[in-house]
Amino acid sequence: MIQKPPFDKLVLATHNKGKVREISELMAPLGVSTVSAGELGLAEPPETETTFAGNARIKALASARGSGMPALSDDSGLAVDGLDGAPGVYAADWAELPKSERERTGVRRDFDMAMWHVWDKLSASSKAPTARFICALCLAFPDGTSHVYEGTVEGEIVWPPRGDKGFGYDPIFRALGDVQTFAEIEPSEKHAKSHRADAFAKFLKAQFGA
Numbered sequence: 001m002i003q004k005p006p007f008d009k010l011v012l013a014t015h016n017k018g019k020v021r022e023i024s025e026l027m028a029p030l031g032v033s034t035v036s037a038g039e040l041g042l043a044e045p046p047e048t049e050t051t052f053a054g055n056a057r058i059k060a061l062a063s064a065r066g067s068g069m070p071a072l073s074d075d076s077g078l079a080v081d082g083l084d085g086a087p088g089v090y091a092a093d094w095a096e097l098p099k100s101e102r103e104r105t106g107v108r109r110d111f112d113m114a115m116w117h118v119w120d121k122l123s124a125s126s127k128a129p130t131a132r133f134i135c136a137l138c139l140a141f142p143d144g145t146s147h148v149y150e151g152t153v154e155g156e157i158v159w160p161p162r163g164d165k166g167f168g169y170d171p172i173f174r175a176l177g178d179v180q181t182f183a184e185i186e187p188s189e190k191h192a193k194s195h196r197a198d199a200f201a202k203f204l205k206a207q208f209g210a
């Protein structure tokens with residue numbers, strides 16, 4: 001039974017279009033209207049913490065205070081065991097292009113490069129390819145209150161990259177027991193098992209009693 005939430009409009013505190021799409025799909029059954037931080041023109045705060053929870057809190061509080069509305073952020077990443085948990089909270093940074101190239105092309109991130117970087121380091125280490133996606137969702141209110149919900153999905157790195165349905169590192173991640181990568185499966189299948197869906201289920205239980 002879904003309870004009435006303590007808000008009917010929520011800011012999605014992210015500028016990542018893949019996340020906006022996935023969180024909007026997860027939110028859809030709740031009847032809460034959403035607007036993204038990008039649509040509101042809210043600035044991206046520096047992510048200065050070393051944990052997913054810490055960075056999620058920074059982003060949610062910045063959007064809640066900037067908009068005067070409750071905000072839900074997502075800090076997530078891929079942790080590869082053979083790379084001692086890297087890229088981890090630096091998952092987006094591994095895809096970041098040099099400033100000169102960003103200015104010349106208008107393109108900010110290159111995930112083909114980031115995925116290659118992961119595979120290059122992992123294959124050089126000859127360690128097992130086990131990995132997990134981690135997601136911290138943070139719900140924050142303009143008064144500074146915040147709640148963090150964390151989720152994970154276990155799996156492994158595969159090479160070469162496969163599929164075009166997801167975003168970020170999805171083409172090289174296969175969940176435990178799966179044959180296809182996260183970029184090959186349908187979005188509905190990803191929502192049944194992803195790190196984001198796991199965190200979202202905890203958020204739902206706490207905030208909506210669902």
Ligand code: ITT
Nearest residue numbers: 014015016074075076077078091092167168169170
């Ligand atoms: P915001 O901070 O604006 O939310 P971001 O892309 O900078 O967007 P993060 O700092 O959390 O977000 O970086 C996490 C990166 O990890 C993200 O850019 C993705 O490439 C990757 N990532 C997170 N969840 C993923 C998923 O479900 N599938 C593939 N890659 C994912």
